[in-house]
Amino acid sequence: MLRVLTLSTLFPDASRPNFGVFVERQTLGLAARPDVALTVVAGIGVPPWPLSRHPRYRQFAAVPTHETWKGVEVLRPRFTVLPGTAGRFHAPALLRAVRRGIRGREFDVIDASFFFPDGPVAIALGRERGIPVSIKARGADIHHWGHAAATARQVRDAGLAADGLLAVSRAMADDIAALGIPAEKVKVHHTGVDLARFAPVDRLTAKAALGVAGPLVVSVGALIPRKGHDVVIDAVARLDGVTLLIAGEGEARGALEAQIARAGVGDRVRLLGAVPHAQLPALIAAADVMALASVSEGLANVWVEALACGTPIVVPPVGGAPEVVTAPSAGRIVPREAGPFAAAIADLLGAPLPAEVVRAHALGFTWEANTVALYAHLAGLVQTRG
Incomplete structure (x- = not known):
C-alpha cells in the first residue's frame, strides 16, 4: 500500500466547486487505486x-476543516495570509x-500538486x-x-530539493529549467480529459438550447x-453575426x-458567470470554435476538453500550445x-472541420494515462529512497 500525502492549495470545496477541478480529478484517479491510501x-x-x-x-x-470529499479524506486547515507581503510568508x-x-499520521511520499x-x-x-517529495x-x-521577488527563491530552492518534479507540458518543463533547476529532474505529466463527458454533440440542437x-x-x-478575454471580445466584435459566450467569473x-x-x-457577447464544470461539456460542444487569449498557461485543460468535444481552438503561442495544436x-x-x-x-468558421477529426487530437490525453504515470512516478521515488 502506497501512503500518499497530497498537498494542494488549488482544490475545490463547497464554496468554490470549480476551483482546481483538474487537480481534484488527478487526485481522485490516484486515490481510486486499491494499492493507494491517499x-x-x-x-x-x-x-x-x-x-x-x-x-x-x-x-x-462554512467549509469543514475535515471532511470526506467524493470519497477521499480532505483536511482543510486555515493559514494566515498577510496583505502587502506578496506571498513571502x-x-x-x-x-x-x-x-x-497531519500530526500522528504516517506517509510514504508527499505529492505537492502546485x-x-x-x-x-x-x-x-x-x-x-x-x-521523498514530488512537486x-x-x-x-x-x-x-517563480519570478516574483518575494517568492522566487522559495520556488527555486524547493525545486532543487525535491526528489522528483512534474510539469504539465514540455514548455513548462523548460520554464522550470530556466529557473536554474536541472532539466533532468523534470518529467512531463500531461493532464487528462474525460472523453465520455467531453464529446461531440449535434451542434444545432446544442446551440438552440443556449439561445444561439x-x-x-x-x-x-x-x-x-x-486570461485575455478582452482580446477575444475585440476579435469577435470584428466578425459580423458571430456570438461569443464567456464562462468564468472574476x-x-x-x-x-x-x-x-x-x-x-x-446582443452577441455574453458573460455567463461561473459555469459548473459538469455543464461545460454541453457549452463547449455547442461551439464552432473555442478561443482563449491567455498571457501564459502550462497546458490548459480547456484546450484539450474543447478538442475532445470536436471543437477546434484558437490560442496564442504560450506554454504547451504546440503540444496540443499539432496540426491545422x-x-x-x-x-x-x-x-x-x-x-x-x-x-x-469558413471551413468547418469534422468533429471526429478534431477530437482525434485529444485521444492521447486520458485520465487513465495520467493516473498510471503519477503512480509510477511516486512509487519510483519511494523505491529509490528505500
Whole structure:
C-alpha cells in the first residue's frame, strides 16, 4: 500500500466547486487505486480579522476543516495570509497549519500538486519525516511565483530539493529549467480529459438550447486580465453575426462589461458567470470554435476538453500550445492580438472541420494515462529512497 500525502492549495470545496477541478480529478484517479491510501491537505489562506470578514473570505467559514470529499479524506486547515507581503510568508504559515493537521499520521511520499506555496511546505515535511517529495508545476506557480521577488527563491530552492518534479507540458518543463533547476529532474505529466463527458454533440440542437443561432465562439476561464478575454471580445466584435459566450467569473467582469458596451456587441457577447464544470461539456460542444487569449498557461485543460468535444481552438503561442495544436485540424496558434484572433476564427468558421477529426487530437490525453504515470512516478521515488 502506497501512503500518499497530497498537498494542494488549488482544490475545490463547497464554496468554490470549480476551483482546481483538474487537480481534484488527478487526485481522485490516484486515490481510486486499491494499492493507494491517499490523504489530501488543501490549505485555505485567510487574512487576519477584520479582513477575514470580507465576502471573498467569509465564505470559507462554512467549509469543514475535515471532511470526506467524493470519497477521499480532505483536511482543510486555515493559514494566515498577510496583505502587502506578496506571498513571502505563505509557505511558513501553511507549514504550521499542515503540521498540526497531519500530526500522528504516517506517509510514504508527499505529492505537492502546485509549486507554491505547496512545494516549499512539502520539502520541509519531507525532510522532517525522511520521505521523498514530488512537486508538480502547472503554470502560474512558475510564471508568477517563480519570478516574483518575494517568492522566487522559495520556488527555486524547493525545486532543487525535491526528489522528483512534474510539469504539465514540455514548455513548462523548460520554464522550470530556466529557473536554474536541472532539466533532468523534470518529467512531463500531461493532464487528462474525460472523453465520455467531453464529446461531440449535434451542434444545432446544442446551440438552440443556449439561445444561439449562427456561428458560436466560446471562451472558458476566470475573468482576470491574464486570461485575455478582452482580446477575444475585440476579435469577435470584428466578425459580423458571430456570438461569443464567456464562462468564468472574476475581478475583470466590470471592465469586460464596459468593453462590450463600448463595442456595441451586447446582443452577441455574453458573460455567463461561473459555469459548473459538469455543464461545460454541453457549452463547449455547442461551439464552432473555442478561443482563449491567455498571457501564459502550462497546458490548459480547456484546450484539450474543447478538442475532445470536436471543437477546434484558437490560442496564442504560450506554454504547451504546440503540444496540443499539432496540426491545422486542431486549430490555430496565433499572436495574442485581436486581428490575428479574428482571422483565425474566421478561417475555422469558413471551413468547418469534422468533429471526429478534431477530437482525434485529444485521444492521447486520458485520465487513465495520467493516473498510471503519477503512480509510477511516486512509487519510483519511494523505491529509490528505500
